[in-house]
Amino acid sequence: MAKKWRWHGGPLVDTNNIANIPTGNHRHVLDASVERAGIWFGFNVTNDHDLLKLIVIDNDEGNMSRLPRLRSSSPDRTLHDRDAGPSLPSRTINHITTRGSLKRKAIPEEDEDDQGPSQPRKVAAVGSSKPNRPLLPSRTATNLGASTRSGVPKPTSKPPPKLARGTSAPPSNAKPLSRSTIGTRAAANRVVSGSKAIGNGPRTAEDKRFHELQSQLSTIEAARAADAARLAADMEAERAKVAELQSNHLTLSRELADAKSQEIVQRRELVHFSDEIESMRKTHAREVMDLELDIKKRDREIRELKEDLRECRSDLDRERDTVTALKNTLSQQSTTQLTLSTQNQALEARSQALQSQLDAHTRTISELMLKLETADKEVEDMKKEKMESELIRRKLHNMVQELKGNIRVFCRVRPVLPSDLATYGSTLSSGSSPGTSSGADLEKAKEELQASFFFPDSRDHKEIVVASSSSSATGQERKEVYNFGFDRVFEPQSTQLEVFEEISQLAQSCIDGYNVCIFAYGQTGSGKSFTMEGGLTDTTMGMIPRAVEQVFKGAADMKSRGWEYKMEGQFLEIYNETINDLLGKGEFDKKKHEIKHDLKTMSTRVTDVEVVPLSSPSQVKSLLSIAHSRRSVAATLMNERSSRSHSVFTLRISGVNVGFDGCAGTGEKCEGSLNLVDLAGSERLNVSFGNGVEKERVRETQSINKSLSALGDVIAALGEKGEKGDKHIPYRNSKLTYLLQNSLSGNSKTLMILNLSPLAAHLQESLTSLRFATKVNNTTIGTARKHAKLS
Numbered sequence: 001m002a003k004k005w006r007w008h009g010g011p012l013v014d015t016n017n018i019a020n021i022p023t024g025n026h027r028h029v030l031d032a033s034v035e036r037a038g039i040w041f042g043f044n045v046t047n048d049h050d051l052l053k054l055i056v057i058d059n060d061e062g063n064m065s066r067l068p069r070l071r072s073s074s075p076d077r078t079l080h081d082r083d084a085g086p087s088l089p090s091r092t093i094n095h096i097t098t099r100g101s102l103k104r105k106a107i108p109e110e111d112e113d114d115q116g117p118s119q120p121r122k123v124a125a126v127g128s129s130k131p132n133r134p135l136l137p138s139r140t141a142t143n144l145g146a147s148t149r150s151g152v153p154k155p156t157s158k159p160p161p162k163l164a165r166g167t168s169a170p171p172s173n174a175k176p177l178s179r180s181t182i183g184t185r186a187a188a189n190r191v192v193s194g195s196k197a198i199g200n201g202p203r204t205a206e207d208k209r210f211h212e213l214q215s216q217l218s219t220i221e222a223a224r225a226a227d228a229a230r231l232a233a234d235m236e237a238e239r240a241k242v243a244e245l246q247s248n249h250l251t252l253s254r255e256l257a258d259a260k261s262q263e264i265v266q267r268r269e270l271v272h273f274s275d276e277i278e279s280m281r282k283t284h285a286r287e288v289m290d291l292e293l294d295i296k297k298r299d300r301e302i303r304e305l306k307e308d309l310r311e312c313r314s315d316l317d318r319e320r321d322t323v324t325a326l327k328n329t330l331s332q333q334s335t336t337q338l339t340l341s342t343q344n345q346a347l348e349a350r351s352q353a354l355q356s357q358l359d360a361h362t363r364t365i366s367e368l369m370l371k372l373e374t375a376d377k378e379v380e381d382m383k384k385e386k387m388e389s390e391l392i393r394r395k396l397h398n399m400v401q402e403l404k405g406n407i408r409v410f411c412r413v414r415p416v417l418p419s420d421l422a423t424y425g426s427t428l429s430s431g432s433s434p435g436t437s438s439g440a441d442l443e444k445a446k447e448e449l450q451a452s453f454f455f456p457d458s459r460d461h462k463e464i465v466v467a468s469s470s471s472s473a474t475g476q477e478r479k480e481v482y483n484f485g486f487d488r489v490f491e492p493q494s495t496q497l498e499v500f501e502e503i504s505q506l507a508q509s510c511i512d513g514y515n516v517c518i519f520a521y522g523q524t525g526s527g528k529s530f531t532m533e534g535g536l537t538d539t540t541m542g543m544i545p546r547a548v549e550q551v552f553k554g555a556a557d558m559k560s561r562g563w564e565y566k567m568e569g570q571f572l573e574i575y576n577e578t579i580n581d582l583l584g585k586g587e588f589d590k591k592k593h594e595i596k597h598d599l600k601t602m603s604t605r606v607t608d609v610e611v612v613p614l615s616s617p618s619q620v621k622s623l624l625s626i627a628h629s630r631r632s633v634a635a636t637l638m639n640e641r642s643s644r645s646h647s648v649f650t651l652r653i654s655g656v657n658v659g660f661d662g663c664a665g666t667g668e669k670c671e672g673s674l675n676l677v678d679l680a681g682s683e684r685l686n687v688s689f690g691n692g693v694e695k696e697r698v699r700e701t702q703s704i705n706k707s708l709s710a711l712g713d714v715i716a717a718l719g720e721k722g723e724k725g726d727k728h729i730p731y732r733n734s735k736l737t738y739l740l741q742n743s744l745s746g747n748s749k750t751l752m753i754l755n756l757s758p759l760a761a762h763l764q765e766s767l768t769s770l771r772f773a774t775k776v777n778n779t780t781i782g783t784a785r786k787h788a789k790l791s
């Protein structure tokens with residue numbers, strides 16, 4: 001019959017496998033209880049193998065009274081026998097608990113079949129406050145211990161006597177009990193056996209019983225001592241096991257430490273892997289971002305491609321239209337081509353005809369080429385002839401100049417000006433002013449103002465006649481007529497161009513390498529500046545710009561004869577015997593300039609003056625305006641400087657014959673100069689300023705007269721030299737003559753233009769000038785020489 005039992009708080013256990021009861025936690029193996037045939041047994045297990053302590057629960061008198069009833073059903077059997085469970089060692093049934101130390105335990109899961117409905121349920125009183133304490137065997141325990149079977153150690157004492165129902169005698173083989181337990185047990189036995197004692201009652205029987213019990217007690221104590229020794233051995237074994245367990249624990253701790261270190265390593269690896277995963281995640285995010293950008297870019301490209309595709313399609317459509325149109329055109333062209341082919345054939349025929357014509361022309365061209373070569377040779381020969389003829393021309397030109405005389409004098413009378421009417425208006429017969437007079441009145445007034453100049457030589461224009469009337473000392477009017485002859489006389493109505501035409505040959509002489517000097521001589525206001533510089537228009541332009549223009553023109557013409565020229569200009573002023581540079585920037589009358597002559601080349605240089613290279617005639621106009629403005633700055637209201645100083649414009653020209661148009665040049669060189677001199681007014685001192693004139697004006701006039709007188713002396717000396725041979729020429733007597741030394745000597749061509757005022761008021765001064773000019777005109781200066789040399 002299988003019975004189930006359980007540990008406190010544990011599962012039900014089959015009693016047949018009691019030997020295999022799991023020990024589990026020691027706390028759980030302390031107590032267990034089982035009910036067999038209405039009797040509850042408590043167990044105390046001390047180890048996992050064999051130390052099962054069987055405790056017979058003896059809870060109270062009522063319960064105890066059941067034991068006999070329980071055993072009455074099988075009085076000779078022990079609990080183990082009846083249950084056929086594992087045999088329990090007698091030593092495990094240490095003691096039977098007293099009534100007060102046991103507890104009732106409810107076992108609700110107990111098998112109802114094993115107990116039967118008639119058997120009362122007992123609550124197991126298992127364990128005490130000290131569960132490991134060995135229990136004293138009860139009478140029942142004793143019986144149980146006696147019934148131990150195989151596998152359970154036999155008790156050391158003899159088996160306890162079987163307990164019969166109602167028997168009060170203690171089991172003979174029971175283990176020793178503690179005195180208190182024994183006492184209690186004895187009391188219990190006394191209670192159990194009380195019914196018999198009451199029945200038998202002799203005192204001796206009790207004593208005997210007592211002695212028996214004492215002997216049993218001794219036996220039990222001996223057994224207990226043996227058990228204690230055994231327990232000590234067991235304890236030792238247990239300690240060994242504990243030590244082994246501790247060593248195992250140590251090993252396990254080390255393993256645990258190793259496992260922890262491995263865990264740390266693994267954690268680090270984990271962190272490392274986490275970092276890697278994080279970086280991979282970031283990389284992945286970047287890649288995703290790049291991919292998104294790429295996708296956007298691709299989308300954009302797709303859109304663009306779509307747009308391109310659309311445009312291509314539209315282009316394609318257009319092209320298709322074009323192709324269609326072209327096909328149409330092609331068909332038209334095919335038709336046209338046929339027409340053209342026909343025309344082409346006609347043209348080819350014509351081409352052949354033209355080709356034959358071309359051949360004929362080619363032959364003609366060859367013939368013409370031959371003729372051209374012949375003509376070129378002829379041209380070459382003609383050029384050479386031309387150059388030779390040029391040399392002849394120049395010789396002839398100079399011969400003509402020489403025949404004319406190397407010093408010539410022109411006379412020019414200016415017209416009466418409206419300003420003259422204003423100045424000398426008091427002489428107007430009508431008394432009217434020039435502004436309000438009629439043309440006839442003006443003409444009449446002009447006639448009244450005019451001196452009596454006559455020009456009898458209407459063919460050659462070489463004579464001028466001056467008629468004057470003066471009162472004699474007796475009061476009689478004396479009429480005088482003066483006749484003067486010059487190389488050319490210009491009447492008041494003569495133009496600048498007419499004057500220049502007469503002197504332009506001198507410009508050509510300059511180009512040919514001669515020194516040319518043109519003076520303008522006359523009293524103040526006679527028209528010297530007008531003649532030399534003139535106005536700004538082409539009509540009023542004076543001799544200086546015209547001569548320069550002529551020189552440039554002549555130089556350009558000479559280019560075809562193999563000549564190349566360089567030109568440069570300077571503009572000086574001689575005031576009070578001091579040289580000033582009219583093109584310079586220095587202050588007037590301050591700088592000292594020296595005159596240097598080169599007798600070899602017959603050229604003159606002035607130190608520290610501005611010499612301007614000239615490349616065009618227009619430059620000369622600007623030079624004249626610069627000089628004019630500088631003179632204006634230097635002038636004062638009281639001192640009209642231009643009237644009181646000599647101005648000398650010099651154009652130097654140097655040429656070399658380098659050949660022309662493949663024709664080799666002769667290498668001939670020449671240097672010439674053109675000096676255009678505007679002399680200061682030639683009026684006499686007493687006439688101009690009277691006796692009360694300022695010192696400065698007197699000095700000016702004196703220096704002017706001195707220089708003009710020196711000029712006359714030089715010219716006179718030159719004339720004498722021509723007649724008598726060697727003679728000293730006083731060039732150094734004035735700055736003017738010294739400056740013009742090379743232009744006045746026998747190697748130069750000199751022209752003096754005598755300017756006369758037409759006014760009767762200036763008649764005496766005009767007569768003086770006419771006499772001076774006649775003197776000059778009668779002078780013959782040697783033969784002019786060209787300054788040329790062959791290199």
Ligand SMILES: Nc1ncnc2c1ncn2[C@@H]1O[C@H](COP(=O)(O)OP(=O)(O)OP(=O)(O)O)[C@@H](O)[C@H]1O
Pocket residue numbers: 413414415417492522523524525526527528529530531642643644679680681755
């Ligand atoms: N042939 C002429 N035709 C018209 N006007 C003339 C002629 N000659 C001179 N004149 C005028 O007469 C005036 C005086 O002439 P210009 O200044 O040339 O005299 P000048 O002799 O140079 O005097 P100065 O010695 O004071 O310089 C000027 O107004 C000028 O324009």
